[in-house]
Amino acid sequence: MAIETSAKPQIPELLERASVPELDAILGRKFPVLDDGFVRVVDYMGTDAAIVQAARVSYGTGTKKTREDRGLIRYLLRHQHTTPFEMCDIKFHVRVPMDTWRQWVRHRTASVNEYSTRYSIAIDDKQQTPADAWRTQSSLNRQGSDGFLDTTVGEHLTTREREFQDLGWSIYQERIDAGVAREQARKDLPLSTYTEAYWKVNLHNLLHFLWLRMDTHAQLEIRDYATTIGEEIVARWCPIAWDAFKDYRFNSLQLTAAEIAIVQATMANGKDAGIAEAESRGFITRKDGVLKLNREAREIDTKLNALGIDLPWS
Amino acid sequence: MAIETSAKPQIPELLERASVPELDAILGRKFPVLDDGFVRVVDYMGTDAAIVQAARVSYGTGTKKTREDRGLIRYLLRHQHTTPFEMCDIKFHVRVPMDTWRQWVRHRTASVNEYSTRYSIAIDDKQQTPADAWRTQSSLNRQGSDGFLDTTVGEHLTTREREFQDLGWSIYQERIDAGVAREQARKDLPLSTYTEAYWKVNLHNLLHFLWLRMDTHAQLEIRDYATTIGEEIVARWCPIAWDAFKDYRFNSLQLTAAEIAIVQATMANGKDAGIAEAESRGFITRKDGVLKLNREAREIDTKLNALGIDLPWS
Amino acid sequence: MAIETSAKPQIPELLERASVPELDAILGRKFPVLDDGFVRVVDYMGTDAAIVQAARVSYGTGTKKTREDRGLIRYLLRHQHTTPFEMCDIKFHVRVPMDTWRQWVRHRTASVNEYSTRYSIAIDDKQQTPADAWRTQSSLNRQGSDGFLDTTVGEHLTTREREFQDLGWSIYQERIDAGVAREQARKDLPLSTYTEAYWKVNLHNLLHFLWLRMDTHAQLEIRDYATTIGEEIVARWCPIAWDAFKDYRFNSLQLTAAEIAIVQATMANGKDAGIAEAESRGFITRKDGVLKLNREAREIDTKLNALGIDLPWS
Amino acid sequence: MAIETSAKPQIPELLERASVPELDAILGRKFPVLDDGFVRVVDYMGTDAAIVQAARVSYGTGTKKTREDRGLIRYLLRHQHTTPFEMCDIKFHVRVPMDTWRQWVRHRTASVNEYSTRYSIAIDDKQQTPADAWRTQSSLNRQGSDGFLDTTVGEHLTTREREFQDLGWSIYQERIDAGVAREQARKDLPLSTYTEAYWKVNLHNLLHFLWLRMDTHAQLEIRDYATTIGEEIVARWCPIAWDAFKDYRFNSLQLTAAEIAIVQATMANGKDAGIAEAESRGFITRKDGVLKLNREAREIDTKLNALGIDLPWS
Numbered sequence A, B, C, D: 001m002a003i004e005t006s007a008k009p010q011i012p013e014l015l016e017r018a019s020v021p022e023l024d025a026i027l028g029r030k031f032p033v034l035d036d037g038f039v040r041v042v043d044y045m046g047t048d049a050a051i052v053q054a055a056r057v058s059y060g061t062g063t064k065k066t067r068e069d070r071g072l073i074r075y076l077l078r079h080q081h082t083t084p085f086e087m088c089d090i091k092f093h094v095r096v097p098m099d100t101w102r103q104w105v106r107h108r109t110a111s112v113n114e115y116s117t118r119y120s121i122a123i124d125d126k127q128q129t130p131a132d133a134w135r136t137q138s139s140l141n142r143q144g145s146d147g148f149l150d151t152t153v154g155e156h157l158t159t160r161e162r163e164f165q166d167l168g169w170s171i172y173q174e175r176i177d178a179g180v181a182r183e184q185a186r187k188d189l190p191l192s193t194y195t196e197a198y199w200k201v202n203l204h205n206l207l208h209f210l211w212l213r214m215d216t217h218a219q220l221e222i223r224d225y226a227t228t229i230g231e232e233i234v235a236r237w238c239p240i241a242w243d244a245f246k247d248y249r250f251n252s253l254q255l256t257a258a259e260i261a262i263v264q265a266t267m268a269n270g271k272d273a274g275i276a277e278a279e280s281r282g283f284i285t286r287k288d289g290v291l292k293l294n295r296e297a298r299e300i301d302t303k304l305n306a307l308g309i310d311l312p313w314s
Helices: A048-059 A066-078 A083-087 A098-104 A151-178 A182-188 A203-213 A220-237 A239-250 A257-269 A271-280 A295-307 B048-059 B066-078 B083-087 B098-104 B151-178 B182-188 B203-213 B220-237 B239-250 B257-269 B271-280 B295-307 C048-059 C066-078 C083-087 C098-104 C151-178 C182-188 C203-213 C220-237 C239-250 C257-269 C271-280 C295-307 D048-059 D066-078 D083-087 D098-104 D151-178 D182-188 D203-213 D220-237 D239-250 D257-269 D271-280 D295-307
Strands: A031-033 A037-045 A089-097 A111-114 A135-137 A145-148 A194-202 A253-255 A284-287 A290-293 B031-033 B037-045 B089-097 B111-114 B135-137 B145-148 B194-202 B253-255 B284-287 B290-293 C031-033 C037-045 C089-097 C111-114 C135-137 C145-148 C194-202 C253-255 C284-287 C290-293 D031-033 D037-045 D089-097 D111-114 D135-137 D145-148 D194-202 D253-255 D284-287 D290-293
Touching: A031 A220, A037 A220, A037 C037, A048 A066, A048 A083, A048 A239, A048 C111, A048 C194, A066 A083, A066 A239, A066 D295, A083 A194, A083 A203, A083 C111, A083 C194, A089 A098, A089 A203, A089 A220, A098 A194, A098 A220, A098 B098, A111 C048, A111 C083, A135 B182, A151 A182, A151 B151, A151 B182, A182 B135, A182 B151, A194 A203, A194 C048, A194 C083, A203 A220, A203 A239, A220 A239, A239 D257, A253 A257, A253 A295, A257 A271, A257 A295, A257 D239, A257 D295, A271 A284, A290 A295, A295 D066, A295 D257, B031 B220, B037 B220, B037 D037, B048 B066, B048 B083, B048 B239, B048 D111, B048 D194, B066 B083, B066 B239, B066 C295, B083 B194, B083 B203, B083 D111, B083 D194, B089 B098, B089 B203, B089 B220, B098 B194, B098 B220, B111 D048, B111 D083, B151 B182, B194 B203, B194 D048, B194 D083, B203 B220, B203 B239, B220 B239, B239 C257, B253 B257, B253 B295, B257 B271, B257 B295, B257 C239, B257 C295, B271 B284, B290 B295, B295 C066, B295 C257, C031 C220, C037 C220, C048 C066, C048 C083, C048 C239, C066 C083, C066 C239, C083 C194, C083 C203, C089 C098, C089 C203, C089 C220, C098 C194, C098 C220, C098 D098, C135 D182, C151 C182, C151 D151, C151 D182, C182 D135, C182 D151, C194 C203, C203 C220, C203 C239, C220 C239, C253 C257, C253 C295, C257 C271, C257 C295, C271 C284, C290 C295, D031 D220, D037 D220, D048 D066, D048 D083, D048 D239, D066 D083, D066 D239, D083 D194, D083 D203, D089 D098, D089 D203, D089 D220, D098 D194, D098 D220, D151 D182, D194 D203, D203 D220, D203 D239, D220 D239, D253 D257, D253 D295, D257 D271, D257 D295, D271 D284, D290 D295
Parallel strands: none
Antiparallel strands: A031 A037, A037 A089, A089 A194, A111 A194, A135 A145, A253 D253, A284 A290, B031 B037, B037 B089, B089 B194, B111 B194, B135 B145, B253 C253, B284 B290, C031 C037, C037 C089, C089 C194, C111 C194, C135 C145, C284 C290, D031 D037, D037 D089, D089 D194, D111 D194, D135 D145, D284 D290
16 A cells, blocks of 8 residues: 555546445335334445545545455454444334334434334334244343244244234224323333334444344344344445455454463463463362363353364363 | 633642532432332532533633632533533433333433343333323324323223233243243333333433423423433532523523514514514415414414513414 | 324335435535635435435324425424434535644544545645734634734734744655654644545534534634535535524524513513513622623623614613 | 342442542542643542443342452453443543644544633643654554654754744744734644643543554554553553453454464364465465465464464465
């Protein structure tokens, strides 16, 4: 990047507005999520080239060849130069169960307009769980689930859910018919009720959202939305940034200071040195000659496995 | 404010941390709101003096007498110098129905940690509406309510609500007992379910929140929370800023360009001139000699009444 | 606005991207500001219609006639329903003296990429003050200026400025030639040095910026930028929102609780009652029979004059 | 963390405000930075315990033993549960050269009140570079410096700087004496001029600031401020969070998807496999039998060296 900058680069007199034909082709199309939700793109601003353009203002230079643009975008994302990614914006229209929406709006760096059940009658649509989709509580992760309940139990739960949702809607209707204000009639709607919203976010904040919500620790429902947004939409919109995100963030692996030290010790002096390093940090304790791993040591296991590095304690 | 500034004001070597005895006296106390909600202060930073201190950094001067501090705070608030009000922070612990919480978190400039029904069993507590508290839909304001339903109807609605909430909780328990993951078991909880959260916000953003949510257009439930926060807490914490807020923002009145022109015309040339001005802007139309006011003209009515100015068209 | 909402409005299968021909026609055009600065639009998202669209999601309804759209936008802006205005974004390329840029970036709710003098040689361009443009310190407003210095003095100051800026640039060059790192060579550049940046902001935050920076209390230089953005660009981009902004915010007038009380008293019981009200609030004091007005009373003067209301104390 | 939660935990009636004696002991003390800058803590809210408290609201439980608190804070930071760190705030008074301040305020998630040279006479204090502190342009990093200029050259540059700064101040004084408004008189102040500000930020955003600005890629001047804030202040204020930050973020190492694949291939099938993997991704090219590394391959070098893993291509 040996760029010499003239103080006053030529500025073109007039510009054409940038667009992405691949995204234009699906503008407005509903991508279904869950049983009756969707995500659709309403509008957008900027492209991969806008990231480059913003970065090159910093560098005081004009546009380069596509190959160099790709390298630059990847460099920026790899090295936490995040501000140029703010120069792209996208606006979605989404239909989401309120339960999922509660998680969604925790991301504060976005613009939101939600369907108002104060102003209008609530949307008569509830997210329903099929008999084979009731997930069991994870025993390892207090915040997660794994596996599914037996469908015999599931059928019962699904029937009960349907009855409850129906009762909820009839109570809501009863209140409306009796003249109760909409703002109060809605107060017992179940969280499974669908809502709709416009949601506008810049690419930097969107990638952060996707990083957290496409993750396996995210709840399945919001993960479905995030994955749809990522793979169906961002991949079309800013394909270079999307690839960089996957390579440098989503599929990356972070080693902590302790993990670095344990790998170093193992590489330099063998497994016993690695174990000693882990013991000195309290990750491993011995009881009657048996090694006991704490939570952090188990996390190291997962990472070293991914790297194909033999665990010192295996 | 004829202050002459030396380039290097004396900086005291060490500081005492500022505190507000009136607020310390109620730290942790639960102020009840609704049937089972509350607001309590957990911690805070800054006082009226911190606003002054930040403003005087801008001005390059030290602390003045209390009387001048009061004048400065009022001047800052009156003239939209809002940044010094960001220097005070307050942290609340709140218990709120999820329906109200949905409105609350729309204010994005705050820090939030909410009770997690993914991690823990949901709070078994629902906001219940007594028979005499069912509000009727406002006919004037699509987003509001006015008056109350007859208690005979109310009693029926209250009974039905109780049954529905009880059923909801038994279904939730059933799911938990069957081993459904908490993150999924919660999906049909009614919006009346209480949640809890820590909510931290700076004084500038808090006053904005209170301005919108203490307003008569805000829904009664969140208005109760806002009023409690304002009158029980902010009034103790930063009494000078609180008074200024009431005088210069909450109880102020904004006249639009059109309203200014109508008042001017009326004052200068009498009522007919005021009507002519309003007609020229399309606020008033005549049909068969009868004046017809549009929505904006009716808003003018309210404001001029408040000022005691005779309406041109009355 | 008696809109009845069906729960599932028809959603068009595909959308055309919204655009504003009046803005497209000037995309990229440099609007000059100061002696060598400019503002140009690089891209945008949304139109007046996007504001309406976002609001109507809240209302659960589709698009209406233009006349109703205009009424809705004006209603939203008049009543502080600000979130739909966030749905429009605009991206500028600006050239600004660093002194002005320091004020500009105090507005934090925007995305910024600035020309990097760490990475590239600084822009060889300084904002220069002509002999007739040296402003005198305001005696009333410690933060302002009024009137101009005599050009004889001005010529001297202009010559001295030129010499200083030339020396600054030669010192900068000397450092670069000696091999000093750009990040350090720049450390004495005068604040008059031009910088360039991409600046992206949504319409809500832009209108707030314009409200503060087009104001007569804003410094002349940034006011020139703000006025150019408002009148040349926003007026083309979202003309309905722009008109509403001027009518309901920029040219509006806010009466404080005290001012309301004084006007009321005067209207109801005459000037003496107005004076008594002002005295009771400490705005007016009497000394030897002469009325003395404090700062706030003088502010009331200005407002009542604008309304054509006779001052109680005149 | 097998915590069973009762629905209604006991809430203490009244609270003592939390404080940190180690921080109280230095409240107001100036930590010097550069030749005449400083950082001092003015106020703060929250402690390590506040992070735990906010997290446990999410978990619906009360306070635990210190040892568990430490584990929880470390877990939160390691797993990107960042919101509890927002519950701590700190307010600094800083004196900084404007050149450094320009970088500092790019971090938008903080509250700022800066000394106003519109309202007051500028601070007569410039950051001066000693003869042995002129850094040379890095040849590897366009944005960096390495090594120092010969002091003979340095002495010349230092003398010239002093002359220029003196001239700048005399021109500024001349303008003030001639009656030029302060807002305009300041327009040519060199960027080396010191400014002062109050800067308030929450712990989450502060750690992000420190992560970027304590980094070796940050410019030396702001790195000195960041390091002082981190090691002198945050280490006293929230020592557990500070340790976690160093272990899990500041001294961590991120491996990209490509790097994981290269390590995996090397571990499983030897160096040739690692090289083949790197070639297939275009990181390595061969010319006449010689391996040529691109930028990303050189970055891999650094990381694998840190881990003590033999480079496939060494």
